[in-house]
Amino acid sequence: MKAKFNTSCTSCGDQIKAGKEIAKDQTGRWVHKYCAAESTDLP
Ligand SMILES: [Zn+2]
Numbered sequence: 489m490k491a492k493f494n495t496s497c498t499s500c501g502d503q504i505k506a507g508k509e510i511a512k513d514q515t516g517r518w519v520h521k522y523c524a525a526e527s528t529d530l531p
Contacts, residue, residue: 491518499523 491510496503499519504510511524 497523 489510491504491506491508493506494503495518497519498517499513500523502520504518504520509521510518511521513519513524
């Protein structure tokens with residue numbers, strides 16, 4: 489989904505601006521969509 493307001497990504501620490509694609513990580517926090525995808529089972 490798209491962010492409705494400015495917030496911060498808990499994965500990379502960058503700002504998430506309204507209108508950006510975001511997703512929830514495993515802990516239910518909002519992160520960038522690409523950050524959520526990266527957080528799965530790294531070796
Ligand atoms: Zn991020």
